[in-house]
Amino acid sequence: MSRGSIVFIDDEAELCAAAEAWLGVSGFAVTSFTNPQQALDRVDPTDVDCVVTDVRMPGLSGIHVLRHFQAIAPDLPVVLLTGHGDVALAVDAMRDGAHDFIEKPYDADHLVAVLDRATERRRLGRELSRLRRAAGGAELEDRLVGLAPAMDGLRQSVLQLADIDVDVLINGETGTGKEVVARALHDFGARSKGQFVAINCAAIPETIFESEMFGHASGAFTGAAGDRVGKLEFARGGTVFLDEIESMPLALQAKVLRAIQERSIEPLGSNASRPIDxxxxxxxxxxxxAESEAGRFRADLYFRLATVELAVPPLRQRREDVPLLFNLFAANAARRFKLPEAAIPQLPAGLAASDWPGNVRELKAVAERAVLGMTRPSAAQERFLPAETLADRVARFEAAAIEAALQDAGGSTAEAAERLGLARRTLNEKIVRYGLRAPADPVR
Structure with a gap:
């Protein structure tokens, strides 16, 4: 399987041949052009993961190439190859949408690392576009979003069980999306034309639980002026979803167990049994x-429900899905708040590695706050962001040291690099990484 499809544009044939050889060995599929106009005429951006182009070429420059692909495929990453004198131009190009720049002569391993990041960004962009196009669609991938193996396994289980009329117990932490899984089992199965009735077992007071679940006959109790159909009967031909079932009082569990076993109910105040489908x-x-073994939940009800069990993975076990979900939630929030596409932020550094105790629900809240510009958490919001890591502190110190050196050197990257004991190319890369720029000529 290819590591990614790359278009390499440089007017020097030797560089194109070397790039094709090295990137090909590294697992990329590479198409090279020495004529930039030919590249613009022949390249279909839908078939490409990244474009690498030299900045200075006869005829069309790399900036023209960048603008061309930005116009027809804004999400296609473009990496610029620059000489020493083009660093300032490349920095400006990155602010205008270029993915990255690499200074010549470049290190082949560094190029591969940049391309890996670019192709990953392209993959996430394509997945997000697919989800946007399919909004409201019927594809299971649009309900149970994720590229992690655990999510793929969950989707396969849902498809396998959707048409089998068997009771299912869904296990998962708060915020993982258990009701989404239940609705998928309903919507993709033969019962999809019936009702999906969700019952929060922790929210119904015990005094009215029987009436709510089984219904009641007229006169069954004070105020019962007429017959009332209960939730189980109302769901005829469909699905009953018992959420937070561990919260159901033991006294009521026996009555629910009988309804599940017999597939029939007796409304409150009635002697007649009614079948439920x-x-x-x-x-x-x-x-x-464990709750049943401890006596806090009826063992017979547990075994009756747990004919099939599905586990919904917590977000910390599918961290590769965090960027995708963040982008999806942020894009949805921007549309809901009627904000421009430019308001969609990048995933804040470090969040992908968070433990996410609130799971997908927490990630959605973080994405919505980021869209609204609430990037600095209040004391009550601190738990949504990870503590600053050692790497974060080192990066902050390094950025401040580079900025001070540039100021002391009057904006000369050559002098600043000498003061810092860095190679000039390394300094230029760090300037871009930290969003810094020398106040005067950045390449003297």
């Missing part, structure tokens, strides 16, 4: 087997 899906955030 429903599928039961339950969800819990605790180990229900």
């Amino acid at each position: 429903v599928r039961f899906i339950a969800a819990t955030k605790v180990d229900l087997k």
Whole structure:
């Protein structure tokens, strides 16, 4: 499988041949051009993961190449190859949308690292575009979003079970999306034309639980002026979703167990049994087997529900999905708040490695706050952002030291590099990485 599809543009044929050889060995599929106009005429941006182009070429410059692809494919990463005198131009180009720049003569391993980042960005961009196009669509991937193996396995299980009329117990921490899984089981199965009735077992007071679940006959209690259909009967032909079932009082669990076993109910105040045609899906955030063994949950109800169990993975076990989900939530928030595309932020540094105790729900809240510009957390919001790592502190110190050296050198990167004991190319890379720029001529 290719590491990515690369277009390499340079007017020097030897450089093109060397790039094709090295990148090909590294696993990339490479097409090179010595004539930039030919590249613009022949390259279909939908088939490409990244464009690498020299800045100074006869005819069309690399900046023209960048602007061409920005106009027809804004999400296609373009990497610029620059000489020493073009660093300032490349920095400006990055602010205008270039993905990165590499100073000649470049290190081949560094080029590969830059291309890996670019192709990953392209992959995430394509996935986000697909999700946007499919908004409201019926594809399971649009419901259970994620590229992690655990999510792929979960989607396969949902598709396998959707048409099988078996009760299911869904396990997962708060915020992982257990109800989304339950709705997918309903919507992609034969019961999709029936009702999906969600019942939060922790939210219904015990005094009215039987009436809500089983219904009641007229006169069953004071105020019961007429017959009322309960939620289980209302869901006929569809699905009943029992959320937070571990919160159901023990006294009521026996009555729910009977309804599940017999597929029939007796409304409050009635002697007549009524059949119910429903599928039961339950969800819990605790180990229900351990709860049953401890006597806090009926063991017979647990075994009746747990014919099939599905586990929804926490976000910390699928960290590769964090950037994708963040981008999706941020884009959705920007549309909902009627903000321009430019308001969609990048994932704040360090957040991908967070433990995410609130899981997908927490990530969504973080993305929405980022879209609204609330990037600095209040004391109550600190738990949503990871503590500053050692790498963060080193980077902050390094950026401040470079900025001070540039000021002391009057903007000369050559002099600043000498003061800092760095190679000039290394300094230029760090200037771009930290968003710095010399106040005067940056390449003297």
